[in-house]
Amino acid sequence: MVTLEDVARHAGVSLATASRVLNGSTRQVGASLRAKVELAAAQLGYRTNVAAQTLARGASNVVGLVVHDLTDPYFAALADGAMRVAENQELMVMVGTTHRDPQREIAYVSTLNAQRVRAVLLAGSRTADQEVTRRLREELDRYRESGGRVACVGQDLLGVDTVAPANREGAAALARALARLGHRGFAILAGPEGLLTARDRVAGFTAALDELGLPAPLVLHGSFDRDGGYQAATRVSGVTCVFAVNDVMAVGALAAFRDRGIRVPEDVSVAGFDDIPTLRDLVPALTTVRLPLARMGARALELALDVAEEARVVSVAGEVVLRESTRALD
Amino acid sequence: MVTLEDVARHAGVSLATASRVLNGSTRQVGASLRAKVELAAAQLGYRTNVAAQTLARGASNVVGLVVHDLTDPYFAALADGAMRVAENQELMVMVGTTHRDPQREIAYVSTLNAQRVRAVLLAGSRTADQEVTRRLREELDRYRESGGRVACVGQDLLGVDTVAPANREGAAALARALARLGHRGFAILAGPEGLLTARDRVAGFTAALDELGLPAPLVLHGSFDRDGGYQAATRVSGVTCVFAVNDVMAVGALAAFRDRGIRVPEDVSVAGFDDIPTLRDLVPALTTVRLPLARMGARALELALDVAEEARVVSVAGEVVLRESTRALD
DNA sequence: CTGTTAGCGCTTTCAA
DNA sequence: TTGAAAGCGCTAACAG
Numbered sequence: 001m002v003t004l005e006d007v008a009r010h011a012g013v014s015l016a017t018a019s020r021v022l023n024g025s026t027r028q029v030g031a032s033l034r035a036k037v038e039l040a041a042a043q044l045g046y047r048t049n050v051a052a053q054t055l056a057r058g059a060s061n062v063v064g065l066v067v068h069d070l071t072d073p074y075f076a077a078l079a080d081g082a083m084r085v086a087e088n089q090e091l092m093v094m095v096g097t098t099h100r101d102p103q104r105e106i107a108y109v110s111t112l113n114a115q116r117v118r119a120v121l122l123a124g125s126r127t128a129d130q131e132v133t134r135r136l137r138e139e140l141d142r143y144r145e146s147g148g149r150v151a152c153v154g155q156d157l158l159g160v161d162t163v164a165p166a167n168r169e170g171a172a173a174l175a176r177a178l179a180r181l182g183h184r185g186f187a188i189l190a191g192p193e194g195l196l197t198a199r200d201r202v203a204g205f206t207a208a209l210d211e212l213g214l215p216a217p218l219v220l221h222g223s224f225d226r227d228g229g230y231q232a233a234t235r236v237s238g239v240t241c242v243f244a245v246n247d248v249m250a251v252g253a254l255a256a257f258r259d260r261g262i263r264v265p266e267d268v269s270v271a272g273f274d275d276i277p278t279l280r281d282l283v284p285a286l287t288t289v290r291l292p293l294a295r296m297g298a299r300a301l302e303l304a305l306d307v308a309e310e311a312r313v314v315s316v317a318g319e320v321v322l323r324e325s326t327r328a329l330d
Numbered sequence: 331m332v333t334l335e336d337v338a339r340h341a342g343v344s345l346a347t348a349s350r351v352l353n354g355s356t357r358q359v360g361a362s363l364r365a366k367v368e369l370a371a372a373q374l375g376y377r378t379n380v381a382a383q384t385l386a387r388g389a390s391n392v393v394g395l396v397v398h399d400l401t402d403p404y405f406a407a408l409a410d411g412a413m414r415v416a417e418n419q420e421l422m423v424m425v426g427t428t429h430r431d432p433q434r435e436i437a438y439v440s441t442l443n444a445q446r447v448r449a450v451l452l453a454g455s456r457t458a459d460q461e462v463t464r465r466l467r468e469e470l471d472r473y474r475e476s477g478g479r480v481a482c483v484g485q486d487l488l489g490v491d492t493v494a495p496a497n498r499e500g501a502a503a504l505a506r507a508l509a510r511l512g513h514r515g516f517a518i519l520a521g522p523e524g525l526l527t528a529r530d531r532v533a534g535f536t537a538a539l540d541e542l543g544l545p546a547p548l549v550l551h552g553s554f555d556r557d558g559g560y561q562a563a564t565r566v567s568g569v570t571c572v573f574a575v576n577d578v579m580a581v582g583a584l585a586a587f588r589d590r591g592i593r594v595p596e597d598v599s600v601a602g603f604d605d606i607p608t609l610r611d612l613v614p615a616l617t618t619v620r621l622p623l624a625r626m627g628a629r630a631l632e633l634a635l636d637v638a639e640e641a642r643v644v645s646v647a648g649e650v651v652l653r654e655s656t657r658a659l660d
Numbered sequence: 661c662t663g664t665t666a667g668c669g670c671t672t673t674c675a676a
Numbered sequence: 677t678t679g680a681a682a683g684c685g686c687t688a689a690c691a692g
Contacts, residue, residue, distance in 0.1 A: 001476050003685055014663045019687065030661060045472050048444045051384035052685035055668045060381065062424070070413065071406045073608065080401045083427055092441060094392070095425045097413055111422060114378045142375050146331050226611070248608075255611045278403065278578075281556070281585045283613045333669055344679045349671060360677060382669035385684045664691080669684105676679080 011040035064112035081297030119149040119304035125197035151304035161303035168204030170318030175208035182329030186217035247272035269326035285323035341370035394442035411627030449479040449634035455527035481634035491633035498534030500648030505538035512659030513571040516547035519562040577602035599656035615653035
C-alpha cells in the first residue's frame with residue numbers, strides 16, 4: 001500500500017507538500033516541487049486513502065441514498081437524477097434499498113450516519129405508522145445534530161428539506177379529466193392502506209369526484225407493485241374507469257383485464273400515475289399524471305447539499321396526460 | 331460528535347473495552363462492563379466513525395458497483411441482485427453510473443480504490459476499444475495489488491472473476507427457434523459496433539443462420555437503448571423477422587412498427603434478448619432469451635467476495651422464450 | 661512557498 | 677478480563 005509519506009519521501013519533499021499537491025488544497029506549491037510530487041505519485045501508483053482523509057478532514061465526499069426498490073423504475077429515475085448531481089459535485093453515492101421495510105430505512109440512516117456521509121436522501125413514500133416515523137425522525141435528528149444534511153422525496157413529515165409531489169392535486173386533476181370524458185363509475189386500485197403516497201392519491205381522486213357530485217369510487221387495496229395492480233383489478237366490476245395509484249400497478253391491471261378478456265379502453269378505461277418513461281411504449285398507451293422524476297431526485301439532493309436555516313418544501317405539480325388507455329364515453 | 335472515548339469515560343472503562351463491546355471484536359468483555367458501555371453509548375447517542383474504523387482496521391465494509399445506466403432495467407435488476415447479497419453480508423454499496431462512457435468506468439475504479447472498498451463489481455458490456463480495456467485493466471490491477479477484489483458481469487476480458495452471459499449461444503438458439511417457425515429473411519437491430527455484448531449476439535445469431543443455410547441477415551446498427559431500436563426499425567424492410575439485440579431496443583422497434591402501421595407479429599415478427607421482468611406485460615408479449623439477471627448480479631458479488639487463487643468464469647445460459655411477438659410462417 | 665507537528669477516532673498488540 | 681499505548685494515513689494550523 002503506497003502512502004502519501006512514501007510519495008513525499010520519493011519526491012524528496014515534506015508530507016505537507018505532497019498532501020497539498022495531491023489533494024485539493026487551496027495552498028500553492030512551486031512548479032518544480034509539484035512536478036516532482038506528481039511524478040512520484042504516478043510512478044508509485046499512489047491512491048489517496050479516503051478513510052484517512054475523511055478522518056482528518058472530518059468530512060466525507062459521500063452522500064447516502066435510500067430507496068425502496070431499485071428495480072421499480074420510479075426509484076431508478078429518482079436515483080438517476082440524484083446521481084447526476086452527485087457526479088457533478090464529485091460525490092460518491094452510497095445506496096441502500098429497503099425493499100419497503102420502514103425498519104430498514106431507519107437502519108440505513110444509522111449506518112449512513114456512521115459513515116459520516118455529507119447528506120442523506122430518503123426517496124419514497126412515508127408510512128402512516130406514527131411510531132416508525134417517530135423513530136426515523138429521531139435517527140435523522142441525531143444525524144443532523146452532528147452536521148448531517150437530509151432531504152426527502154415524498155411527504156413532508158420529517159421536518160427536513162422535502163420535494164413533495166402534489167399527489168392529491170394531481171389525482172384530483174386526473175379525476176376531473178376523466179369525469180370530463182363522461183365517466184361516472186370509478187374504481188381505485190389503491191395500494192396499501194398505510195402508504196401515504198397511495199393514500200393521498202386516493203384522497204385527491206375521491207375528493208374531486210365528490211366535488212363533482214359523482215358517486216364514491218370502489219376502493220380496492222393491494223400491494224404497490226405490478227402484482228398488487230393485477231390482483232386488485234381481478235376484483236373490479238361495474239365501473240367504466242379504473243385509476244391505479246401508480247403506473248406499475250396500472251400495468252398489472254392491464255394484464256389482468258387482458259387475461260379476463262376485458263378490453264381497454266373499449267370495455268374499461270385505465271389510468272395510472274407517475275408517467276414512468278420505460279412504460280411510455282405500452283399498448284394501449286397509459287393515461288397518467290406526469291411527474292418529473294429525474295428532476296425531483298436531482299432537486300432533492302441539491303436541497304440537501306445547499307445549507308439553509310429552515311427546512312424547505314418544494315411542491316412538484318403533476319401534469320395529466322391523456323392517452324389511449326382511457327376513452328370518452330358517448 | 332460523540333466519540334468512543336466519550337463513551338468509555340462515561341461508562342468508566344478504558345477505550346479498549348468500549349471498542350470491544352461496541353464494535354464486533356471476538357474478545358470477551360465481562361457482563362457488567364458490557365452493560366455499562368452499552369448504556370453509555372445509548373445515552374450519548376454514539377455512532378461509530380466508520381472512517382476511523384476503516385483506517386485503523388485497514389479494511390472497509392463497502393463494496394463498489396459500477397453500472398452503465400440505472401434507469402435501464404437490465405442494470406437495475408443486476409444491481410438489485412448484487413445489493414441483496416451485500417445486505418446479507420452487512421456491506422454498504424457505493425454505486426457509480428457511467429452513462430456508457432468507458433472513461434468514467436476507469437475513473438470509478440480509481441475512486442473506489444481510493445475508498446478502499448472491499449470489492450468492485452463491474453456490470454455491463456465491455457467495449458471493443460483495446461486501449462480503453464488496457465487502461466481499465468491497469469487500474470484494476472493496481473487495485474487488486476493492494477488487496478482489492480474484482481468481479482465483472484459481461485465478457486471475460488479483464489482477467490477477473492466473471493459472470494458471462496452466453497450471448498452467442500443464446501442468440502444462436504433464438505435464431506434456430508425462429509427458423510423453426512419458418513422464418514428465412516431476418517434483420518438484426520444490432521446496437522453499437524463497439525459493444526461486445528451486441529457484437530456477440532449478432533455473431534451468434536448470424537452464425538446459426540449460416541449453419542442452417544439461410545441467407546445472411548440485414549444488420550442495422552444504432553444505440554443500445556429504446557431509441558436505437560426505434561431508429562433502426564424504421565430502416566427495416568423486406569424481412570419476416572427482426573431480432574433486436576436487447577429487449578429495450580425491441581420495445582423501440584415495436585413502437586416504430588406501430589407508427590409505420592406494420593403489425594406485429596402479423597406483418598413482421600420481433601424478438602429481443604434479456605427478458606426484462608418489467609417488460610413482461612408488453613403487448614404483444616416479447617419473444618426473447620431469458621437471463622437470470624438478479625442471480626447474475628448476486629453471483630458476481632459472491633465471486634468477488636469469495637477469495638480464490640484463480641479468476642473464475644461462470645457462464646450463464648439464456649433460455650429462449652417464445653411469445654406472441656413472433657409467429658409461425660405457414 | 662515549504663516543513664514540522666499535533667491530532668482525527670478507532671483498533672490492536674502487549675502487559676497486567 | 678481489562679487497560680495503556682502505539683499506530684492507521686492524512687490534514688491543517690503554525691512556524692519559518
